[in-house]
Amino acid sequence: xxxxxxxxxxxxxxxxxxxxxxxxxxxxxxxxxxxxxxxxxxxxxxxxxxxxxxxxxxxxxxxxxxxxxxxxxxxxxxxxxxxxxxxxxxxxxxxxxxxxxxxxxxxxxxxxxxxxxxxxxxxxxxxxxxxxxxxxxxxxxxxxxxxxxxxxxxxxxxxxxxxxxxxxxxxxxxxxx
Amino acid sequence: xxxxxxxxxxxxxxxxxxxxxxxxxxxxxxxxxxxxxxxxxxxxxxxxxxxxxxxxxxxxxxxxxxxxxxxxxxxxxxxxxxxxxxxxxxxxxxxxxxxxxxxxxxxxxxxxxxxxxxxxxxxxxxxxxxxxxxxxxxxxxxxxxxxxxxxxxxxxxxxxxxxxxxxxxxxxxxxxxxxxxxxxxxxxxxxxxxxxxxxxxxxxxxxxxxxxxxxxxxxxxxxxxxxxxxxxxxxxxxxxxxxxxxxxxxxxxxxxxxxxxxxxxxxxxxxxxxxxxxxxxxxxxxxxxxxxxxxxxxxxxxxxxxxxxxxxxxxxxxxxxxxxxxxxxxxxxxxxxxxxxxxxxxxxxxxxxxxxxxxxxxxxxxxxxxxxxxxxxxxxxxxxxxxxxxxxxxxxxxxxxxxxxxxxxxxxxxxxxxxxxxxxxxxxxxxxxxxxxxxxxxxxxxxxxxxxxxxxxxxxxxxxxxxxxxxxxxxxxxxxxxxxxxxxxxxxxxxxxxxxxxxxxxxxxx
Numbered sequence: 061x062x063x064x065x066x067x068x069x070x071x072x073x074x075x076x077x078x079x080x081x082x083x084x085x086x087x088x089x090x091x092x093x094x095x096x097x098x099x100x101x102x103x104x105x106x107x108x109x110x111x112x113x114x115x116x117x118x119x120x121x122x123x124x125x126x127x128x129x130x131x132x133x134x135x136x137x138x139x140x141x142x143x144x145x146x147x148x149x150x151x152x153x154x155x156x157x158x159x160x161x162x163x164x165x166x167x168x169x170x171x172x173x174x175x176x177x178x179x180x181x182x183x184x185x186x187x188x189x190x191x192x193x194x195x196x197x198x199x200x201x202x203x204x205x206x207x208x209x210x211x212x213x214x215x216x217x218x219x220x221x222x223x224x225x226x227x228x229x230x231x232x233x234x235x236x237x
Numbered sequence: 238x239x240x241x242x243x244x245x246x247x248x249x250x251x252x253x254x255x256x257x258x259x260x261x262x263x264x265x266x267x268x269x270x271x272x273x274x275x276x277x278x279x280x281x282x283x284x285x286x287x288x289x290x291x292x293x294x295x296x297x298x299x300x301x302x303x304x305x306x307x308x309x310x311x312x313x314x315x316x317x318x319x320x321x322x323x324x325x326x327x328x329x330x331x332x333x334x335x336x337x338x339x340x341x342x343x344x345x346x347x348x349x350x351x352x353x354x355x356x357x358x359x360x361x362x363x364x365x366x367x368x369x370x371x372x373x374x375x376x377x378x379x380x381x382x383x384x385x386x387x388x389x390x391x392x393x394x395x396x397x398x399x400x401x402x403x404x405x406x407x408x409x410x411x412x413x414x415x416x417x418x419x420x421x422x423x424x425x426x427x428x429x430x431x432x433x434x435x436x437x438x439x440x441x442x443x444x445x446x447x448x449x450x451x452x453x454x455x456x457x458x459x460x461x462x463x464x465x466x467x468x469x470x471x472x473x474x475x476x477x478x479x480x481x482x483x484x485x486x487x488x489x490x491x492x493x494x495x496x497x498x499x500x501x502x503x504x505x506x507x508x509x510x511x512x513x514x515x516x517x518x519x520x521x522x523x524x525x526x527x528x529x530x531x532x533x534x535x536x537x538x539x540x541x542x543x544x545x546x547x548x549x550x551x552x553x554x555x556x557x558x559x560x561x562x563x564x565x566x567x568x569x570x571x572x573x574x575x576x577x578x579x580x581x582x583x584x585x586x587x588x589x590x591x592x593x594x595x596x597x598x599x600x601x602x603x604x605x606x607x608x609x610x611x612x613x614x615x616x617x618x619x620x621x622x623x624x625x626x627x628x629x630x631x632x633x634x635x636x637x638x639x640x641x642x643x644x645x646x647x648x649x650x651x652x653x654x655x656x657x658x659x660x661x662x663x664x665x666x667x668x669x670x671x672x673x674x675x676x677x678x679x680x681x682x683x684x685x686x687x688x689x690x691x692x693x694x695x696x697x698x699x700x701x702x703x704x705x706x707x708x709x710x711x712x713x714x715x716x717x718x719x720x721x722x723x724x725x726x727x728x729x730x731x732x733x734x735x736x737x738x739x740x741x742x743x744x745x746x747x
Contacts, residue, residue, distance in 0.1 A: 069672070072671055073671075076671055080408065087415065087430075090430060091430075094422075094429050095427045095428070096427075097422075097424075097425035100425060100697075101693075101696045101697050101701040102424075102692065102693045102696045102697070102701075104422035104424070104425050104427040104429060107418055107689045107692065107693070108415055108418040108429060108430070111411050111414045111415040111418065112411075112415060114411040114414075115408055115411035115412055115415065118404045118407040118408045118411065121404045122404040122405065122408065125404060138401075143671070144670045146670075151465060152464050152465060153460075153461035153463075153464045153465025153466075153467070154461060154465075156460050156461055156463075156464035156465075157457045157458070157460055157461040157464075157666065160456070160457050160460050161457060161662075161663055161666075164453070164638075164642075164659040164662065165659060167642065167655070167659075168652065168655050168656045168659055171646075171652050171655060172652050176643060176646075180639040180642075180643075183635070183638065183639060184635040184636065184638070184639050185635075187460065187634065187635040187638065188631055188632065188635050190460065190464070191460055191463045191464065191470050191630070191631045191634065191635075192470040192471075192631050193470075193629075193631045193632065198632070202632055202635075202636065203635075206636050206639060206640075207639055210639070210640060210643055211643075214643065214647060218270075218280075218647070220647045220650065221650060222643070222646065222647075223652075
């Protein structure tokens with residue numbers, strides 16, 4: 061079955077080009093707010109602006125390529141294949157990916173207060189459960205021992221002080237031993 | 238060259254049990270540190286330098302060089318196995334190393350990486366032994382003009398690593414260069430794109446971005462594939478590792494890549510400010526360019542791993558050249574080594590070749606020993622490291638995620654960096670989904686600051702007249718080579734596209 065033009069990789073490239081152009085315009089506006097330096101041969105905003113322009117030029121090229129491709133696309137063209145979707149209602153995989161991203165965001169938020177070992181335990185256990193590990197012993201052991209082991213290596217051997225949050229007494233205990 | 242002194246220095250180092258033990262310990266520590274995303278050889282050397290205080294010079298230099306060489310190889314382990322380069326110098330190893338692991342050849346990829354690292358290190362040490370004063374003299378002629386053109390030359394390889402769409406590769410590269418400008422501008426300290434966030438004033442840390450783009454993005458994509466039914470959660474590698482060193486056929490096939498990688502690595506490593514992270518991409522692009530089958534690069538071939546791993550270990554010898562000959566460190570690790578020399582009462586520089594020649598030769602020997610120690614540790618570890626991919630994906634992905642996020646934190650001990658890592662994980666996932674290559678961003682992040690700083694410095698020195706660049710022959714040489722690389726890469730890419738189209742047509746007819 062032939063893929064609808066709006067579902068092809070060429071069309072995805074077209075949409076991405078438009079979004080990138082919007083980003084580049086926004087970045088350019090932001091770059092105009094960079095303060096100037098007195099007597100400078102190259103202003104602080106010059107280099108980023110060259111980069112934005114460079115990005116813009118190749119975005120326009122991608123846009124033109126996509127439009128040309130959409131106008132004269134054959135069925136066996138690689139860009140005529142179905143593009144990946146971000147529609148969570150059509151693709152459970154995308155929904156799961158977004159769920160993992162949300163978990164990671166929560167992980168960052170809780171990292172300092174709850175501590176590495178505990179947040180990592182939950183992150184690890186939830187993802188393992190999500191992707192099909194149903195053995196509770198394996199799930200709990202891996203989720204608990206890997207963060208604990210990593211914390212111990214980083215703390216004792218690499219002298220990296222990792223937030224322990226509610227497990228602070230554990231660090232005191234290790235220090236005491 | 239005083240051959241008698243050279244041989245006696247080598248014997249002195251290779252037959253001293255303390256030096257042997259310290260170098261071996263250093264190599265083991267370096268391999269382990271390098272394999273942890275977020276931990277670099279620089280950190281390893283910095284961490285262990287206090288332990289070397291009480292030792293004699295050569296055992297302590299052996300320990301530090303062991304970490305340096307071990308760390309260079311160690312970075313490839315996580316790049317090959319979990320798509321997270323342990324060190325920036327291993328960033329290009331994943332281009333072919335990870336696909337090899339995905340094809341069930343993780344052990345082979347590791348052994349090729351180890352053997353190439355060893356050979357690259359030996360090439361670097363040999364060039365250092367015989368050519369160091371000469372190479373150092375050329376390297377020290379580098380001013381801002383040459384450094385700018387070196388950065389542009391480095392950027393010219395982007396087309397080679399862009400994959401099918403050059404436009405997408407270049408968009409990625411310019412995006413990466415734009416990311417480098419976040420934070421305080423290096424010349425006038427004006428804030429750029431910081432949006433009032435204090436943590437952004439120092440710019441984006443390279444390691445969290447690297448871990449995010451590759452490791453976190455791979456975990457998100459892996460979960461997506463499993464839930465969508467495109468990958469089995471129970472999938473694991475069943476590779477049987479029968480040998481720890483590559484077979485003769487593989488060595489023969491990769492010998493040319495190893496040799497060129499080692500030479501490129503040594504010469505780039507000798508330039509102060511340029512290191513393994515640049516050399517690996519230059520070597521990869523060069524070897525891909527001269528390959529008879531460039532279309533196979535990036536699909537998981539040992540040549541890709543060999544060309545990058547020999548280059549980054551070649552850098553270790555290269556970086557020692559300006560350190561010993563001129564007292565100028567070639568990279569951050571040699572800067573710490575310079576401190577170690579000074580602490581022992583030795584001032585590296587031109588006079589060292591006159592007053593401390595036996596020490597110079599013993600340092601050459603210690604570097605050779607460090608490479609040998611790395612090979613031994615690597616041989617002992619290949620089977621153990623390869624076990625990682627024999628874990629089921631449903632266990633491996635969450636473990637990679639929590640180790641990676643900790644690696645991102647550990648570099649600056651800053652929670653903000655974990656946020657950066659997750660953010661770039663999402664960017665990497667989206668870019669992979671819509672076929673934007675990630676490697677150009679990485680190369681741009683490495684070369685962007687070098688490019689901007691030297692551009693501004695050159696323009697300031699020449700009162701804004703860029704045309705003055707014609708008075709710098711080495712810079713012009715780099716520019717001509719860069720243009721040549723771009724043209725050659727474009728022709729090569731056309732060849733690759735034509736061959737792939739022919740292969741696709743052939744498979745349809747069948």
